[in-house]
Amino acid sequence: MAHFPDNPGFTGLMRMVRLEADIHDLEVEGEIPVALDGAFYRVHPDPQFPPKYADDQFFNGDGMVSQFRFKDGKVDWRQRYAQTDKWKLERAAGKALFGAYRNPLTDDPSVAGRIRGTANTNVLVHAGKLLAMKEDSPCLIMDAETLATDGYTDFGGDLPISAFTAHPKIDTETGHFCGFGYALDGPLTKACEYFEIDAGGKVVRRVPFEVPHYTMLHDFGITADYAVFNVSPYMSSWEQLEKVEPHFKYDPALPFYLGVLRRDGTAPIRWFKAEPSFCGCHVMNAFQDGTKVHFDLPVSKNNSLFFFPDVHGHPFDREAGKTYLTRLTVDMAANSDDLTEMQQIGAMPGEFPRIDDRMAGKPYRHGWMCTYAFDKPYEGPPGPFVGVINSLTHFDLATGKETVWWAGPQCGIQEPAFIPRAPDAPEGDGYLVALVDNHITNYSELCIFEALKLDAGPIARAKLPVRLRQGLHGNWADASRFHVAEEAE
Amino acid sequence: MAHFPDNPGFTGLMRMVRLEADIHDLEVEGEIPVALDGAFYRVHPDPQFPPKYADDQFFNGDGMVSQFRFKDGKVDWRQRYAQTDKWKLERAAGKALFGAYRNPLTDDPSVAGRIRGTANTNVLVHAGKLLAMKEDSPCLIMDAETLATDGYTDFGGDLPISAFTAHPKIDTETGHFCGFGYALDGPLTKACEYFEIDAGGKVVRRVPFEVPHYTMLHDFGITADYAVFNVSPYMSSWEQLEKVEPHFKYDPALPFYLGVLRRDGTAPIRWFKAEPSFCGCHVMNAFQDGTKVHFDLPVSKNNSLFFFPDVHGHPFDREAGKTYLTRLTVDMAANSDDLTEMQQIGAMPGEFPRIDDRMAGKPYRHGWMCTYAFDKPYEGPPGPFVGVINSLTHFDLATGKETVWWAGPQCGIQEPAFIPRAPDAPEGDGYLVALVDNHITNYSELCIFEALKLDAGPIARAKLPVRLRQGLHGNWADASRFHVAEEAE
Numbered sequence: 001m002a003h004f005p006d007n008p009g010f011t012g013l014m015r016m017v018r019l020e021a022d023i024h025d026l027e028v029e030g031e032i033p034v035a036l037d038g039a040f041y042r043v044h045p046d047p048q049f050p051p052k053y054a055d056d057q058f059f060n061g062d063g064m065v066s067q068f069r070f071k072d073g074k075v076d077w078r079q080r081y082a083q084t085d086k087w088k089l090e091r092a093a094g095k096a097l098f099g100a101y102r103n104p105l106t107d108d109p110s111v112a113g114r115i116r117g118t119a120n121t122n123v124l125v126h127a128g129k130l131l132a133m134k135e136d137s138p139c140l141i142m143d144a145e146t147l148a149t150d151g152y153t154d155f156g157g158d159l160p161i162s163a164f165t166a167h168p169k170i171d172t173e174t175g176h177f178c179g180f181g182y183a184l185d186g187p188l189t190k191a192c193e194y195f196e197i198d199a200g201g202k203v204v205r206r207v208p209f210e211v212p213h214y215t216m217l218h219d220f221g222i223t224a225d226y227a228v229f230n231v232s233p234y235m236s237s238w239e240q241l242e243k244v245e246p247h248f249k250y251d252p253a254l255p256f257y258l259g260v261l262r263r264d265g266t267a268p269i270r271w272f273k274a275e276p277s278f279c280g281c282h283v284m285n286a287f288q289d290g291t292k293v294h295f296d297l298p299v300s301k302n303n304s305l306f307f308f309p310d311v312h313g314h315p316f317d318r319e320a321g322k323t324y325l326t327r328l329t330v331d332m333a334a335n336s337d338d339l340t341e342m343q344q345i346g347a348m349p350g351e352f353p354r355i356d357d358r359m360a361g362k363p364y365r366h367g368w369m370c371t372y373a374f375d376k377p378y379e380g381p382p383g384p385f386v387g388v389i390n391s392l393t394h395f396d397l398a399t400g401k402e403t404v405w406w407a408g409p410q411c412g413i414q415e416p417a418f419i420p421r422a423p424d425a426p427e428g429d430g431y432l433v434a435l436v437d438n439h440i441t442n443y444s445e446l447c448i449f450e451a452l453k454l455d456a457g458p459i460a461r462a463k464l465p466v467r468l469r470q471g472l473h474g475n476w477a478d479a480s481r482f483h484v485a486e487e488a489e
Numbered sequence: 490m491a492h493f494p495d496n497p498g499f500t501g502l503m504r505m506v507r508l509e510a511d512i513h514d515l516e517v518e519g520e521i522p523v524a525l526d527g528a529f530y531r532v533h534p535d536p537q538f539p540p541k542y543a544d545d546q547f548f549n550g551d552g553m554v555s556q557f558r559f560k561d562g563k564v565d566w567r568q569r570y571a572q573t574d575k576w577k578l579e580r581a582a583g584k585a586l587f588g589a590y591r592n593p594l595t596d597d598p599s600v601a602g603r604i605r606g607t608a609n610t611n612v613l614v615h616a617g618k619l620l621a622m623k624e625d626s627p628c629l630i631m632d633a634e635t636l637a638t639d640g641y642t643d644f645g646g647d648l649p650i651s652a653f654t655a656h657p658k659i660d661t662e663t664g665h666f667c668g669f670g671y672a673l674d675g676p677l678t679k680a681c682e683y684f685e686i687d688a689g690g691k692v693v694r695r696v697p698f699e700v701p702h703y704t705m706l707h708d709f710g711i712t713a714d715y716a717v718f719n720v721s722p723y724m725s726s727w728e729q730l731e732k733v734e735p736h737f738k739y740d741p742a743l744p745f746y747l748g749v750l751r752r753d754g755t756a757p758i759r760w761f762k763a764e765p766s767f768c769g770c771h772v773m774n775a776f777q778d779g780t781k782v783h784f785d786l787p788v789s790k791n792n793s794l795f796f797f798p799d800v801h802g803h804p805f806d807r808e809a810g811k812t813y814l815t816r817l818t819v820d821m822a823a824n825s826d827d828l829t830e831m832q833q834i835g836a837m838p839g840e841f842p843r844i845d846d847r848m849a850g851k852p853y854r855h856g857w858m859c860t861y862a863f864d865k866p867y868e869g870p871p872g873p874f875v876g877v878i879n880s881l882t883h884f885d886l887a888t889g890k891e892t893v894w895w896a897g898p899q900c901g902i903q904e905p906a907f908i909p910r911a912p913d914a915p916e917g918d919g920y921l922v923a924l925v926d927n928h929i930t931n932y933s934e935l936c937i938f939e940a941l942k943l944d945a946g947p948i949a950r951a952k953l954p955v956r957l958r959q960g961l962h963g964n965w966a967d968a969s970r971f972h973v974a975e976e977a978e
Contacts, residue, residue: 001521003517020512021509021511022508024537025490025491025538026490027505027507028490074491074583442930442931443931465505465508467954
């Protein structure tokens with residue numbers, strides 16, 4: 001029977017949900033915009049079985065995908081496991097077979113060589129399918145309506161790579177899905193590849209490159225011409241995997257790198273280096289301005305990911321781990337590969353940056369992030385990061401104005417997503433959706449805001465009878481994208 | 490969209506769940522007995538759509554059936570709506586069409602004459618099917634494994650009655666399902682029928698009878714020869730239905746009746762009367778001793794059901810509404826129809842009495858009830874009845890000993906069910922299962938006890954990530970009963 005570890009990774013705020021569920025016509029406070037016809041998808045790690053290691057990382061849980069289906073002013077909720085190969089093998093065995101996070105040395109011999117992915121990091125509809133992604137594995141395909149799992153894909157043999165990013169960008173100019181894979185020659189290798197998949201699901205670009213050292217290549221940005229990769233000072237080694245230590249560790253002696261690669265592959269990648277380094281995980285956006293490339297993301301002076309410990313054993317520094325929205329800039333016309341131009345562009349600390357996704361790769365004005373309002377009271381259990389994400393902030397990058405909505409003393413907030421009011425609405429004209437989790441009552445609500453009026457509070461709250469586990473990433477898809485492939489340009 | 494009434498009937502402790510769900514291999518504390526192979530079923534009212542009336546009674550919610558499937562020391566959880574005709578008609582319409590509790594005058598004209606049942610009161614496996622029952626309607630058939638709904642049945646035309654009790658008894662001597670229906674000539678009529686269905690699903694007995702006045706004929710008891718009906722002083726009238734008042738009201742001027750009917754129909758029913766009256770809703774057990782018939786149930790001096798108001802408008806009296814386990818006795822050899830012999834046989838106030846169901850209709854020793862431990866602290870929102878059901882009590886009727894387990898200051902308890910350790914185990918040798926709901930964290934746990942060692946606390950807790958709504962009744966079924974009809978004797 002399922003005896004989970006009795007430690008903070010699996011209890012309290014981190015309690016499992018493991019719930020495959022349907023609720024028709026969610027209870028709502030306020031009014032859901034009647035014109036919305038589509039779905040908000042998000043995913044959280046939720047171990048199907050007790051882990052082989054009691055200190056198993058949160059990121060090792062099986063992907064549980066939620067769908068909030070909006071139509072005619074109503075919201076239906078559906079939640080299903082991403083039935084990865086790992087999930088199926090373990091369901092058949094009735095127990096965990098795969099071991100520690102990204103450590104194949106810890107697996108049951110019966111699953112040697114099998115895909116270890118959990119599909120727990122991001123979900124996005126492209127070419128009529130829901131893609132469930134985990135950066136250490138191929139792309140898993142699910143049905144956008146039923147959430148039934150089709151299985152892993154190599155895109156008809158056109159993308160035979162072992163790892164597929166969980167942070168793709170859609171270039172709305174071309175309709176292309178832009179992504180990458182890393183560690184493609186096997187665990188801890190430097191081999192990477194940038195690729196693009198058109199709106200019909202056909203792989204149209206593949207550009208190999210290498211990272212300066214093996215690291216976590218978690219997110220990236222696109223511009224009109226470039227794919228831009230942020231490398232924070234995290235490392236790994238077979239030695240630490242053999243000792244069943246965390247896959248990644250923080251090494252402040254490593255530089256921070258920004259890699260800039262022509263999307264058309266006509267030039268080798270160029271790595272810009274910053275020393276001493278800093279940390280930045282998720283990307284808000286990138287864009288070009290003449291020969292300059294701007295790259296916006298929340299960064300911290302020191303390690304921001306407490307679960308990846310310092311190589312020297314220094315304790316996690318909550319103050320130095322706070323991340324602030326920052327613009328890094330490199331000039332492709334410059335001779336130097338030093339990354340020297342960086343400017344803090346946001347005052348509220350936070351993470352999970354989002355934009356109006358139609359602006360990916362373009363000059364843009366509006367961004368949103370989960371933020372820490374440290375001046376507000378909090379009544380729940382402590383959060384695992386630098387604090388509890390208790391607010392959403394809108395960053396108007398044209399005026400510098402920041403507009404904050406605080407969720408209240410009992411609540412945490414998960415990553416938001418933007419929904420345009422109409423396909424041709426101006427940038428930022430639309431809604432923001434985000435799960436708000438009450439840490440005392442253990443109920444979650446999907447809150448819908450006017451995206452440019454966060455301080456007015458939610459215009460509607462679609463209420464769940466359960467508190468969803470802390471999730472990672474998600475996206476909105478109009479219903480028109482559920483099945484029929486969009487026309488490629 | 491689903492805007493539910495913002496009142497205590499639909500918020501706080503009474504918040505809806507509306508969740509159709511599956512969890513494979515529930516998280517467990519403790520150890521589930523490995524030999525258990527079967528399922529515990531229970532049901533709660535859970536409105537699919539906001540009610541037509543904001544003060545709608547709890548009992549009017551659509552039946553949501555839970556299945557806790559035990560096998561190999563693991564527990565799977567499944568929950569589905571009983572898809573009654575009402576549920577289907579309303580799902581198609583996207584809103585409530587049926588009106589107030591047992592008041593067809595309040596229905597949308599489009600559903601005039603359709604079966605109003607919600608199948609929300611009890612679930613029990615018989616003849617290879619799960620029967621979902623509501624006393625105002627025919628019997629709904631569901632699949633015992635999948636919880637898929639087949640629909641209403643009249644047992645091959647052999648039981649064409651409009652109403653089928655939610656409190657059947659299984660006579661283990663014959664394998665017969667013993668039940669009854671009331672108001673069979675239409676709402677508020679006195680026509681009733683007692684019936685038996687054999688273990689293969691064939692109707693083998695039908696005995697018509699009449700109640701002294703139209704009332705709520707909610708539960709009953711069987712003995713070897715008799716079916717015994719308790720009538721508490723509740724009444725109804727077309728006048729109150731026309732005014733959309735509660736269907737039942739409490740009238741202390743009415744007598745309490747005990748009706749005793751030969752199961753073989755060889756004699757007319759005999760009504761024993763007690764004045765002044767008292768109230769008793771659910772039956773623990775009944776049995777014969779020579780010419781005497783004993784009938785055990787919790788009774789209160791006054792109305793115990795706060796939602797059925799006093800005809801004279803007197804407020805609900807929490808003290809006089811407390812119910813204590815009581816033995817009523819009548820002598821079938823006596824000339825008098827006065828019911829004069831009654832004896833309190835339990836000290837702990839409570840309701841939801843249960844037995845080892847193999848003892849139904851026989852002299853027995855062990856009973857269990859949900860009880861009120863009024864001396865214990867409580868931290869949650871107030872309960873709607875005379876208090877919050879916070880404990881389980883085992884009544885040893887041979888010794889008079891009562892053994893109490895208190896669930897703690899944040900918890901309420903739902904009706905338990907007994908599971909024999911083995912088919913031929915002695916009476917009481919087995920387990921008790923009951924949902925324990927935390928009213929602060931909003932998590933429920935299915936707790937499993939050694940039935941005769943309640944004070945040792947649960948031997949296992951199967952944990953849900955949600956708090957189930959207050960339920961009504963349920964039963965255990967061994968897996969052998971899921972599909973194949975038992976052999977009739």
